[in-house]
Amino acid sequence: MRGAPANPSSASRRRRALSRSPALLAALISVAIALLCALERTSWRIGWVDALERTSLDQRFRWRGPIATTGEVVIVAIDDDTLERRPELYERRAGTAALVRAIAAARPAAIGIDQVYVDPEEVLSPGLGRRIKEHVARNMFFKPGTKGQADALLQEVARELMGDAELADAVEAAGNVALAIHLTQEAGEGRPLPEPASLRHGRYGQQDARSPPTRIAETGLVSLPELVSRARALGGITVEEESDRAVRTIPAAWRVGDAAYAPLAVQLVALRDGLGRAELAFLGGESSLQIGARRVPLGADEAVVLNFRGGGGTFTTVSAVDVVDGRADELLRGKIVLLGVTYFGHDVVRTPFARDLPGVELQATAVDTILAGDTLVRSSALTDALVTLASGFLVSLLFAAVLRAGPLARIAGVLAVVGLDVAAAWLAFTRANLWLALVWPLLAAVVAGSAALAAAYAGEALQRARLRRTFSSYLGAEVLDELLADPTALGLGGARRELTVLFSDIRDFTSVAERLSPEDLVALLNTFLTPMTQEVMTRAGYLDKYIGDAIMAVFGAPVARTDHAERGLATALAMHAALARLRPSLRQFGTEALQIGVGINTGEMVVGNMGSADRFDYTVCGDAVNLASRLEGLTKTYGVFCLVGASTRAAAPASYQFREIDLVRVKGKGRPVAIFELLAGPGGAVASYAALDRWGAALAAFRAGEFLKARAEWQAFQAENPDDPVVRLHLGRLAELGEQAPPDWDGVVVFTHK
Template structure:
């Protein structure tokens, strides 16, 4: 909780992007840049997951530049369209023919209208002229010719809807809408709403009663970039020039004809308040997920155009000229459209900036046939809110409490999880769900959090480094940053453990080295010893010639300061053994260390003069540790620790050395040496420690004979052990003296 309180400003700053993303996700404040980024993510993912294989079931008859050059400019005479229709349906046996072209105006290419004007005008007195023209009319009425070619055939004409303040209408809509006006509950706006249209001539509309609208762009989300990503399948017409109701798109009309014209049904689910929500359209066994405008995501197969290979393109001129073998398009779904740039039927899509409009319809038909349908679920806003909230809270607390490197890993992990989950739902379940708001939130949260860490918290770090960087290990400085305010150079009294480590044999070694070699050697040794101290969370106080002083328990509190110091002392002894192995190989004298440890109340802080100060410890307990370091050579051990350190570090095996009175101390102090795990195990196995305790007890009771008898097996087992030799000499010497009634078994040392 203390860490949370300290980091609360940083956490609150990180939550700002979360709040911004939530406002966008809930629709309170829609941000166009995030919406645009979602579109870009959708487009990239769509391109990466397209099948990329041709669909041979759908063929596009293309009014391309070559066809215009060979057959004349557009629009072609309706009798030519009639010939094209007859060729496709009668000779090629296409299953369905959909027209992505419109027939809004009467065909005047035959001149029939002009002939009638002349017969009724300047030549009205010519006998039989009007009758002759009437007799020729069937052959000159190209609209009637096309109507005859369409009648009774599996065709779907195209038209478009408009919405204006003064609605207009051209042509004739299908007599029967795909869905009646009451298909949805009253006042429920599930689809796009229109009040005008431009449709085929009545003579054509009556001959081919099935038709579909061609409208594709639906952009009322505040970020309409003109790119076709979804297409409405159903649109509502409310006007005076046709039956009000819900009409179908060209692609849906073509698909229905190809599959036996199943009726269109709607799937409504509970929504906000009393209004249901549109979830899907159902055609027989096919369920088409749609959004609230009855639009479906266009399932693009691949890049568009004749050379892309997603669909077969056949030049309209080739069809008219009979260059296709009879029945070559048998059973195919054929769409008649234009790719000639001058006809302005090229659209911007996620897979191409100049995508043929007719191929948009072809992709929809193909997707319906394959049931390869993407869905924008009605719970998409809830998903967006949930992911933003979960990721935002994790980042707000995680980024604020973790180190910079771990914060980077956390940020990368959150991004990977968001992208992975979203991609899995897209690929595995065809669900299109928002991702941009969560990614933008992560980026902003990370940037703000790192900025706070650099500009605010790094200032505190630099202050701590200035104060403690030369004494304290870097990992302790990192821990101190958790609560930087509690650390200062101000002196305070604390229970701590202090160490003095002196190098033995240094004088003899220095005689064999040049000053430069000696300097390099000392730097190497002190660096290795310092690494051991730092690894055990110690603080280096100072270097004094061939001696290093360190302490545990400040500036960071360490309840186990004694245990850390003892372990450091054992590790330092091992380091010296490694150094000696190199010296033996190089023919140089070996060195040893003497280490003194004591635990107790000490004063620690910034001490010294106005000219020079340092962060150090002082006190009687510090002086005792310095004296104990000097006793290590006397007892033939590397480490001498006080009884206070032994009591504070019970996890080690100890061998008692003596009870001593050092210079400046009137009270006797028990001293010990810690054993390595291997030495402790061996001592326990042969009972050495127990026998040694008996030797000390006999010594302190002035039972010299018993002491010698108890010591004899220890000397026999380790005759070179300085400690055993020392006590053998003492016992022999004491046996020559009378017993002292004031004897307490302690040894006085009057020198340092």
């Protein structure tokens, strides 16, 4: 392929390199996306990518489906049945106290109340209720028989007003109750927090002073002091909705002053395991928290990533009514019991499995995740970046030149890499509880693949345009279309193939050129070369080059043809016929008697782009090419139109006729080769001889050293063909050799000139 580029700019060279190497482009894009992934994971949050990643995590949950719980968590639900049959269990503190006592009677391992009792219970108006309590307190000691009905009634009313105290007594009596607190960083979402000392049993006993919690709570909602003081522990129940309003984590700690406060799930696990506050540690620097011997890994934002078990109803749930009626004791014994609201439309959150999961089930999920030790762990920024890079590099390999993959194969390959990314994320999720990035690797695969495909198409379009530009003068339209359909046929870089080469030359062109002016000489060459070139291209030959008045053509390349020898022979016959048609046009130059010689040879040769880095040709080289050139030169010596090599003769169809001329050793060749004259074929005849059997007998006798017999046979042949220059040449050789063959005679004629 011809080309002579100038000195392109560095930017131009880079663009051209990228268009020529989609694999390089894909690799560079992969590196860029991997760097973006690392940046996004560490310091620069890209909202839409993060949202897609969290959505992909939800999808992994749904693909996996529900899984079994540990069975260690039971929910006591204030459900619709409770509100219908025993509403006082929720609406009155005394009713809740009765419910707590009933739960405690079943001897659970720990009780968590997912409610915050911020204000005192007000059955009556605040002033009236206070006066009744004061009256009963002053007159509660009286003599028997003197209590009036009014005082008795007032005492009964006073008991109804003591719900907060009853609930506090029940909490204290249970001895293993953790109350909920709500801590928030948002102004206006809570009330000022009480003195830290009153909340001390909500703290971690230990924390890494170098890495305190990043969530700083200044306000919140805390139950009444009499309740808080009677509880065994306090635990945060604050949830943080993400941009899609879903909840996937629970905060691991909040900072109030210098202390770190634990979530309700941590406190309940600690109560179950009989651990003191000193055995709870928040280790922010290690992204984990410690519950006795349990270590819970945390996400990047100091949160426990929940491993959801399923949708609503996943955990064993009993109605509060059944608990107070004593029908659930066996279910509660030794379990962590969470008391919460599940009635329709109240306190719900969105999770991967449900849009309206009761909040108490979210707390149950947190407890069960910690107990099972299968907290999800987010892969590190480095891991995600490396996985992203690997995904993009795999795609770039699909576009490596050595693969020579087609567009459909490349698209299938990109889809396979996408499938591999999904499979890797899925296996990490299901086998190792690892939240491996999926969106970034998919982005790398899709973006790098799309860019590489576009570059490949652009490069192919440029290559097709370049090939059309380069080869349009050297190939026929049909062959050019085939080459454009499969540019790999060029065999860039050189390939060893069996081809056929044709050389043609004008006889005595030097004397012709001396008689013509430069202008007429150019006109003569154009007149002669145009039809000869057309005959080459018509038969799918490649016009390798013009060498002055000579033509070099290749058959079987760049588009492979198995019948390249036949095409070369057919072209020689067509050239002979074209020269005959051309003679009237040559009279104006005085060259109507112009003669040409053609040499054809078939054999193994190297074909491809050859030359320097800045200028090169698509051509052929090798001994078989050199022999074709020598054969064309020998046509002058033997006085024939076309000489072909033995390989071409062997590959020719039976419809072609030849005459073996000689056994020669041409310059530059050590081994002798047989040469043949092309006589005729389907496309016409070049020469016709009578008594060819005598020719064959004479040639055999000559090679055997039987000169007398050879002379007799050739003389008989000459009598039948008096104008044959070849027989005159052989008879002249015999006259020089004499009657006897030399001792080392092998019948080979040696040529020392080209």
